[in-house]
Amino acid sequence: MKTKEIQELYNYSVLFAEDEKGLREEIKEILECLFKKTYLANDGVEALHIYNQYKPDLIITDIKMPKLSGLELIKSIRRQDDITCICIISAYTNLDFVLLATELNLLKYIIKPITKSKLNLVFQKFLNKKQVNLSIKLSNNYIFNKNNKSIINDNKVYKLSYKEDKFLNLLLSKKSIITYEEIEYILETQNFNSEHSIRQFIKKIRKKLPKHYLNNLQNQGYIISNDFL
Numbered sequence: 376m377k378t379k380e381i382q383e384l385y386n387y388s389v390l391f392a393e394d395e396k397g398l399r400e401e402i403k404e405i406l407e408c409l410f411k412k413t414y415l416a417n418d419g420v421e422a423l424h425i426y427n428q429y430k431p432d433l434i435i436t437d438i439k440m441p442k443l444s445g446l447e448l449i450k451s452i453r454r455q456d457d458i459t460c461i462c463i464i465s466a467y468t469n470l471d472f473v474l475l476a477t478e479l480n481l482l483k484y485i486i487k488p489i490t491k492s493k494l495n496l497v498f499q500k501f502l503n504k505k506q507v508n509l510s511i512k513l514s515n516n517y518i519f520n521k522n523n524k525s526i527i528n529d530n531k532v533y534k535l536s537y538k539e540d541k542f543l544n545l546l547l548s549k550k551s552i553i554t555y556e557e558i559e560y561i562l563e564t565q566n567f568n569s570e571h572s573i574r575q576f577i578k579k580i581r582k583k584l585p586k587h588y589l590n591n592l593q594n595q596g597y598i599i600s601n602d603f604l
Contacts, residue, residue, distance in 0.1 A: 376495050381409060383502055387432035388412035392422035392448065393464075394440045402435075402489060409498070419443025423451055430459070430545065433482075433501050438465040449479050458548045460504055462497050464489060511547060514585040514603055519543060526583050533583035538562060542580065546599060554596040 376384075389410045393399040394417050406413040414431055416422035420442040426434065434452070438445040445463055452459065460482045467486075482500055485493050511519045518527045524540045526533040535543065541561050546553055555573060564572045577597065581589055590600040 376498065380499065380502055383505075384409045384498060385411050387501075387505070388414065388429065389433045389435065390414040390416065390422060390425055390429075390431040392416040392419065392434070392436040392440060392445065394418055394437065398489070402494075405491070405494065419445065419448040422448050426452055426459075430548070432460065432505075434459060434461045435497065436461070436463055438463055438467075446479075449481070453479055455551055456548045457550075460501050462501075513588065517585045517588075519547070528585075535580075535583065538576070539580050539583070542576075546597070550599070550604070552592060552596045552598045558596065 387410055389406050389412075391399065391402055391406055391413065392415075393402070396417070399415055399417065403413060403415055410433075412429075412431070414425045414429060416425055418441045419436075422434075422436060422440075423443060425431070426448075436445040436448055440448075443451075445465075449461055449463065452461070457480055461479070462483045462485065463481055464485050464487060482504065483497050485497065509520065509522045511521065513519050513526070516528055519525075520527060521544070524535045524537075526535065538561050542553070542558065545557065545561070555569075558573050558576070559569045562569070562572050562576055577589065577591075585603065587600055588603055589597050591597055
């Protein structure tokens with residue numbers, strides 16, 4: 376990989392799910408040198424928990440794992456998120472798996488053994504896809520630039536704070552309700568002031584979003600208004 380690509384990778388996080396300990400530790404050494412944060416899981420249930428908590432940018436998972444298979448893991452993720460890049464690995468060349476991988480919008484399907492050259496292809500494809508997805512159209516006049524963490528409305532540029540950026544990315548990836556609990560986690564608030572903090576946070580970010588973009592569902596959380604879906 377080129378130096379520039381290696382530098383770009385370090386802006387992202389990765390989850391590697393593999394039940395074989397030796398292989399997991401071997402790949403871990405490679406990933407930790409390239410990514411800002413590396414998460415490891417030894418089964419599908421642990422991988423799903425890590426995804427729900429940390430929302431890694433790239434997921435690399437084995438197909439066959441205990442408790443929850445790689446395919447079941449991906450299906451669970453895709454029910455709420457069709458953006459996160461996912462690569463699946465397998466010891467078998469099974470046409471049914473390949474076809475299913477296409478249906479699940481996977482970044483790549485690679486066959487074991489895992490080599491550096493195969494991983495490099497995954498990383499390059501991941502970076503190419505991230506470049507394409509850097510700008511997201513929120514409405515006719517509003518563009519979310521993920522790279523610059525900003526929202527552009529005609530000639531106006533609204534810079535997003537770290538927490539605002541995290542909230543908007545989660546909102547766009549889920550395409551469903553962001554619960555009050557999830558917002559509390561993003562804001563890192565304590566119970567005694569969480570309600571006030573959430574109100575102030577939403578009030579502030581609404582000023583940077585298209586009018587009526589956020590819809591409040593009482594006692595649940597916030598969702599993108601139907602007019603913008």
